[in-house]
Amino acid sequence: MIQLHDKTFEPFISSDEIGFALAEMAKHIEDDFQDEVPVFIGILNGSFMVLSDLLKQYKFMCEVEFLKLSSYEGTESSGKVNELIGTSKSFEGRSVIVVEDIVDTGNTVEKLKAIFKSHNVKSFKVATLFLKPDVYKKDIKLDYVGIRIPDKFIVGYGLDYDGLGRNLVDVYQLAPQLPKGEFPS
Incomplete structure (x- = not known):
């Protein structure tokens, strides 16, 4: 168990499971893009570890860019996606692979698809x-999925709770929280 701010989290997914999932994703991407140089777009802040370890497994040439979007406040999605840092690079005629840490509602994916459609990728x-x-x-295809999880709030491996937990190599899920003043039996 770990404590981040006012919440307790319990172990959920090991770094070994994550490594296996990323190696499989890299193989599938290689199969699809072995004859071209795709642009991997990391979505900050959460995807930095995912993108880094995915590209360590990817055997072919590629380019890397980053965008910063925000949609979470605490443990809940705000429902709005804000573009905080964009890119001035042209992606016209290029193959783009957006790399996310987690997809839940799909609002961020929808915003990203609109952004890159305007770039004529x-x-x-x-x-x-x-x-x-x-x-x-959403009706947007997710091309490469590492691990399917239930609707639980998770931290670690790039995912955070109010800024904490991104550096954890394993993933933790929010533990059942006791009402204030109650103690476990």
């Missing part, structure tokens, strides 16, 4: 380490 693909299929209701 050759192809738009989405790679995510984690997917919450019970929450994802």
